[in-house]
Amino acid sequence: MLLFTPGPTPVPEFARIAMAGETLHHRTPEFEAIFAQTRELLFELFGMDEVVMLASSGTGAMESAVINLCHDTLLNINSGKFGERFGKIAKASGLGSVEIRHEWDTPATVGEVVETLKKHPQIDAVAIQISESAGGLRHPVEEIAAAIKAVDPKIMVIADGITAVGVEPIDTTHIDCLLAGSQKALMLPPGLAILGLGSAALEKIGSGRGYYFNLATEIKNQVKNTTAWTAATTLIIGLKAVLQKIKEDGGFAKLYDETAQRAEAAHLALNALGLHIYPTAPAKSMSTVDDADASAIRSILKKDFGVNVAGGQDHLAGKIFRINQMGLIEPYEIAWTLNAVELALAKLGRRAYDGTANRVFNQNYFKSIVENRTE
Numbered sequence: 145m146l147l148f149t150p151g152p153t154p155v156p157e158f159a160r161i162a163m164a165g166e167t168l169h170h171r172t173p174e175f176e177a178i179f180a181q182t183r184e185l186l187f188e189l190f191g192m193d194e195v196v197m198l199a200s201s202g203t204g205a206m207e208s209a210v211i212n213l214c215h216d217t218l219l220n221i222n223s224g225k226f227g228e229r230f231g232k233i234a235k236a237s238g239l240g241s242v243e244i245r246h247e248w249d250t251p252a253t254v255g256e257v258v259e260t261l262k263k264h265p266q267i268d269a270v271a272i273q274i275s276e277s278a279g280g281l282r283h284p285v286e287e288i289a290a291a292i293k294a295v296d297p298k299i300m301v302i303a304d305g306i307t308a309v310g311v312e313p314i315d316t317t318h319i320d321c322l323l324a325g326s327q328k329a330l331m332l333p334p335g336l337a338i339l340g341l342g343s344a345a346l347e348k349i350g351s352g353r354g355y356y357f358n359l360a361t362e363i364k365n366q367v368k369n370t371t372a373w374t375a376a377t378t379l380i381i382g383l384k385a386v387l388q389k390i391k392e393d394g395g396f397a398k399l400y401d402e403t404a405q406r407a408e409a410a411h412l413a414l415n416a417l418g419l420h421i422y423p424t425a426p427a428k429s430m431s432t433v434d435d436a437d438a439s440a441i442r443s444i445l446k447k448d449f450g451v452n453v454a455g456g457q458d459h460l461a462g463k464i465f466r467i468n469q470m471g472l473i474e475p476y477e478i479a480w481t482l483n484a485v486e487l488a489l490a491k492l493g494r495r496a497y498d499g500t501a502n503r504v505f506n507q508n509y510f511k512s513i514v515e516n517r518t519e
């Protein structure tokens with residue numbers, strides 16, 4: 145089965161092999177050396193002042209960011225399930241909560257965020273997804289972050305990059321905390337969450353809040369290449385292998401370029417089939433199609449073509465399908481998937497099969513190669 149869900153994403157063979165070794169004890173010079181190398185690679189990926197690895201799913205990093213960086217009231221942007229989660233975390237942590245809510249295809253605007261901050265001066269942190277995975281939406285986080293800092297540089301900006309870090313370059317100039325998770329763009333099994341932190345965040349953390357997710361406790365240990373609690377050793381070994389491989393294969397910029405090119409070519413191919421891309425501002429992490437036959441298309445993809453794509457949740461259940469674009473994806477695998485979507489439409493009597501999906505995908509994906517030919 146081809147796994148094409150936007151998390152978990154497939155774990156490449158080289159990463160599985162790297163994680164197949166004997167279990168290392170985490171308090172050993174051997175593991176500490178691996179931890180140190182992984183930290184260095186993460187500094188390159190995040191481009192921030194500090195990085196922290198946590199043994200938890202992505203939600204643990206969200207909770208850790210909220211409790212350590214928000215001391216009064218959190219503003220969360222709810223254009224989907226993950227944005228909504230930030231508000232739930234704030235309430236569960238006894239913090240004040242203000243929410244900007246939109247339909248799942250609609251990104252937040254700079255204007256409404258600034259207006260909300262002015263109306264609620266007790267807000268001391270804003271949490272937003274870069275890529276909101278519920279509908280495959282891209283929020284204009286960099287612009288919003290700059291506007292927040294112009295209102296008050298003390299307001300913390302928490303950016304959930306769980307389906308954005310490793311997908312596209314992120315300008316962290318005005319971002320205080322950037323989150324990533326192992327099972328999405330980093331192509332690993334679930335269980336490792338990562339926070340990138342800027343200097344203002346480090347200052348605000350002070351002696352930290354919470355116990356397991358206390359960032360001050362973690363930072364004190366991680367700068368010495370160890371962890372406060374038992375490290376997710378196997379996943380950290382896998383992460384080191386993934387980041388090294390990306391660098392060996394031409395670096396992060398090349399990965400971002402290929403991802404952008406693949407997502408754009410897939411978008412055009414889906415449009416050429418008469419399908420509609422759901423979000424008004426699509427993220428590069430996934431291709432989300434809203435369609436009355438979404439459930440039927442998904443089940444044909446699975447049964448007839450061995451491709452697993454994700455559906456929608458809550459009110460979008462049965463109304464959308466989401467195709468992953470994160471990670472090291474072979475162009476022939478996404479081409480197979482787009483061709484399968486075209487065949488599914490033919491099977492449903494929607495349009496005759498004529499190979500449009502692959503023609504449009506290939507023409508666009510390989511456009512830069514064709515255009516760069518010199519002979």
Ligand SMILES: *Cc1c(COP(=O)(O)O)cnc(C)c1O
Nearest residue numbers: 201202203226275277304306307
């Ligand atoms: C997957 C995801 C998370 C974290 O979910 P977990 O299941 O806890 O790993 C958070 N934010 C976004 C945008 C995600 O896609």
